[in-house]
Amino acid sequence: MADVSLGPPDGKRLREADRGQLLVVAGLVMAVSLVALVVLLNATIFTENLATRGIQAADGEAADVRTTAVGGVGELIDATNREERESHEVTNVTDGVADLDERMARNYAGRGGVVHLETNESRVTEGWYLSTAGNATSLANDTNATAYAFVDGIDRTRGFSLSLSVDDDDLANTTPSNATGEAFHVVFDGPALSESREVYVYRNGSGDVAVANGSAGGDPEVRCSIAAESGENVTFDLTGERLGETACPGVWPVELFAPSDPYAIRFENADAADGTATATVRPRPAGSEPGADHDGISPAVYDATVDLRYRTADLRFETTVRVAPGEPRA
CATH class of the missing domain: 2.60.120 (Jelly Rolls)
Structure with missing residues (x-):
């Protein structure tokens, strides 16, 4: 009968097997590490893109509110001046800013925003309106x-x-x-x-x-x-x-x-x-x-300085703006 029993371990073969297993394990570790690195890099890029888009959107929203406020106050001032009034009374300007504040508040409330616009007589500069x-x-x-x-x-x-x-x-x-x-x-x-x-x-x-x-x-x-x-x-x-x-x-x-x-x-x-x-x-x-x-010369408003605040769940914006429509290179 043939002898099919295993003999004593061959030390050389065992060392070669150990080295092979170590190479396989090392390869798997490197592969997992590379995959993890790629995942982390992609996550970082995605997060940065989201953050950048958020900043740009917030900047655009704040600019829109500011433009609306400045345009509205400018139109109010010029309409007041075209009346060719007899005095420098500016109550209609301050009252008009308060009315504009209410209209803007209603408009931006539908977008989830809170707006507040205000001025007072001490920040309205007297001027003169001229017409031929x-x-x-x-x-x-x-x-x-x-x-x-x-x-x-x-x-x-x-x-x-x-x-x-x-x-x-x-x-x-x-x-x-x-x-x-x-x-x-x-x-x-x-x-x-x-x-x-x-x-x-x-x-x-x-x-x-x-x-x-x-x-x-x-x-x-x-x-x-x-x-x-x-x-x-x-x-x-x-x-x-x-x-x-x-x-x-x-x-x-x-x-x-x-x-x-x-x-x-x-x-x-x-x-x-x-x-x-x-x-x-x-x-x-x-x-x-x-x-x-x-x-053709009558009392007028030259400029008005207004405080503007705008707040949403993700944005807080405050600024003070001097409104002087039509000033050179304004």
């Missing part, structure tokens, strides 16, 4: 003067806009070299400026409405122009540096963005344009009445 709408002819003043002070003794201007007829007989047709003597122009001068600045509006040889500016009465440089048909009206926003829908950079003097000294705005060749001019200004010194060579 009552002038009898063209942009000349009440006595038909063609050169006069639109306003004098101010240190801030906002919402300065011209609404002009572009009929052939209403807006002078000229060239930059002749604009000084023939075109309607706005002149900025006073202690805030080292020399006068001029902004001209006229029709050029192609019939387009052109805007040019210069200094100290020198030949102006064209800044922008737009095509316009006779019978139309065009809006020239000086503080917003826009002619119609076209950007007109460099129109507003850089020295007048935040001057520490007063300045004046004057009109020259006012009979070379037909339309109206409006603006809201802040006098210097504060509380004084600026000068103007026309009757």
Whole structure:
């Protein structure tokens, strides 16, 4: 009979088996470690993406609330000024902000948010509203003067806009070299400026409405122009540096963005344009009445500072905002 019993263990074979098992175990450990690392990395990336999206959403929501509040207060201030009131009473502004607060609160409550908007009379700055709408002819003043002070003794201007007829007989047709003597122009001068600045509006040889500016009465440089048909009206926003829908950079003097000294705005060749001019200004010194060579000047609100708070389950937002719609580069 054959001997089928196992003999004593072979030491060499046993050592080789041990090494093989160790390699298999080590491979499994490395594989598990790699899988765990990948899982952790993916979880980290996912969490970071969620956090980033949460921040962006919160920022967008806060910006939306702020934009709504600033826009509403700005419209309230301008509507108040257009009434051409007889005093600087600002109760209607503070009451209007309270009404806006209630409307915003109702609106954002549907989104799960709580809004509070407030101001008081001490944070409403007095100003003056200017309009040439009552002038009898063209942009000349009440006595038909063609050169006069639109306003004098101010240190801030906002919402300065011209609404002009572009009929052939209403807006002078000229060239930059002749604009000084023939075109309607706005002149900025006073202690805030080292020399006068001029902004001209006229029709050029192609019939387009052109805007040019210069200094100290020198030949102006064209800044922008737009095509316009006779019978139309065009809006020239000086503080917003826009002619119609076209950007007109460099129109507003850089020295007048935040001057520490007063300045004046004057009109020259006012009979070379037909339309109206409006603006809201802040006098210097504060509380004084600026000068103007026309009757279209009335007490107004220049700006208002409001506190805004917004809260949801995931967001707390608080800010204080000065609202001065139409201020240069605001």
